[in-house]
Amino acid sequence: MTPVKDVFIAVIGAGGVGKAFLSQLEGLSQRLATQSSSRKLSVILVSRSTKTLYSPQYSPLPFDNLSTKLADSTQQTLSLTEVIDFLAAAPAKSILIDNTSSQDVADQYPQVLAKGISIVTPNKKAFSGSFKLWQDIFSSAAASGAKVYHESSVGAGLPVISTLKDLVETGDEVTKIEGVFSGTMSFLFNSFAPTEGSGGKWSAEVTKAKELGYTEPDPRDDLNGLDVARKLTILARLAGLPVESPTSFPVQSLIPKELESVASGDEFLQKLPEFDSQMEDLKNAAEKEGKVIRFVGSIDVAKKVVKVGLEKFDRSHPIAALKGSDNIISFTTKRYASPLIIQGAGAGGDVTAAGVTGDLIKVLERL
């Protein structure tokens, strides 16, 4: 029997993903205990923007009502630097779970890793910002031996990053990556240009998506394509392309020029119907070829071409046939002449948290 290793965990961010994660973490901790695992989790800190709950002596915080206790905490709020120092001084290996989407936190990753603290996160910012930050993160991790896992930064809990890493690490040559990488865009186009039937007006579908909670508070934050561009940046880099930033390749925005600078998301939605004919024309043009339009991202590794925008697909194409708000990601490689395809829910608190929990298990097994 290998001796039991204690591992200290700090969780920052308590939004939708953060709350779902804390609940999954409690389940994981119980399973590790009942399965006589060689790893024992001790949560020693949880925090959100203005609140910190932590255990100064590194004794584990009890799981019951952790979110409520955090909300009620009267402990002094720790700064990010203080959190890092607290973890670095822990009497065993430690892991920072970053459930925020903060660029400020992401910018600290190289320092966190340099101190031997591993990172698990769904935060896209660290891996889709400047190429220098990407390089700093992975060289810092290589030097200290700390791990950094970010499955949920693309396709939530779907095994996208792990599959791409496996392809590359086993010596396969990835030639093309293509797919629908946004649950919001998937929902919008599956409703607006369905493979059967005619679909609603564009502005009506955007309004409906917002009402269902499928868009950001201001839908323009989805329609500008940047979220998809960030995911493509991450995948392209993993496939070996040194992409400089998510704005260094063509990204098609679906925001009419005239509405780019209106004051609010509500005003945007109010004025969007005036521009419905633009999208209708694109849809009709595709229909004349027997096709439908979809908002996709693609990476041609050999040609070093990354792009994000509208493309036409045959109705029988897997990308056209997608349902609901599902994502689909297709890898064409030297070994996989017919693509390796992964498909399913690519957004949502529970499945995003599941990707984080899965990564945490993988890091635990490697510490």
Next chain:
Amino acid sequence: MTPVKDVFIAVIGAGGVGKAFLSQLEGLSQRLATQSSSRKLSVILVSRSTKTLYSPQYSPLPFDNLSTKLADSTQQTLSLTEVIDFLAAAPAKSILIDNTSSQDVADQYPQVLAKGISIVTPNKKAFSGSFKLWQDIFSSAAASGAKVYHESSVGAGLPVISTLKDLVETGDEVTKIEGVFSGTMSFLFNSFAPTEGSGGKWSAEVTKAKELGYTEPDPRDDLNGLDVARKLTILARLAGLPVESPTSFPVQSLIPKELESVASGDEFLQKLPEFDSQMEDLKNAAEKEGKVIRFVGSIDVAKKVVKVGLEKFDRSHPIAALKGSDNIISFTTKRYASPLIIQGAGAGGDVTAAGVTGDLIKVLERL
């Protein structure tokens, strides 16, 4: 910097998968060296049925022409027991790569693991034999801390086993698993009952599949459904069902009763046209409902029902729309209400070996 750990590797089996694996192993070994990995691979033994090439003093065998040198080896052939003892006595941790499909080797896994030797294999036999062998394997691994990975035992290199394990280990509840698990069956039905056009005669498609090398030497070894039943047994057990054996649930054989006992595969193919009307009737019955027939396996976890056989699908269903000899595996879970789907080449030496190489990397990182 963590110190470099030497890990000893023995590879048994040098068929299609074994040869592709040795080539990938050479690449992996070089990448580990150039990336200053904390792991160093030393291949100390390769063997196939009647030949063994090994390094009695545990110094690494050079990679160049390993297959040829094995074929030309004049060293005394080691028995499986001798190979295990040789690995157990190695001066560092060791991994047995079993690229055979041998039940005899599989039966030894509990003893191998008990000695602290990890196992990586595409061999289905160990995980789809008796439930007692399954239990012995995993309890033996838990006791010694040795690892056992077998991604390629289902869907070759497709991330099927790892995805299912992640779902279970993160606390999701898998309610249904369904799909096409055989490249041979996929090819046969995609040709015999295509979603567009009419397809050829059943016996002609079977003959063509054999000529293309898509079937076993005797096609009945594919048509009896046992290969699919073995894969379903593995997935059902991982999902928590204590399936006793691959013959303990309904499996539909596509071998006409009258041809079960004919002497050879050739005689079988010769007489198969006499029974074409049986398959034609099934195809036509489905067509009347606007559907196509496919050979699928399914696991209803809640109802504890596992079955393998022909089913009808709408032409637009992802299982119907499969192409070539691709596999498709769909997981319905509590978190994934719309299924998580994995699709792509599920057979072939290169992709099967890639699953083995990927597992080897995962075990190396955990030793």
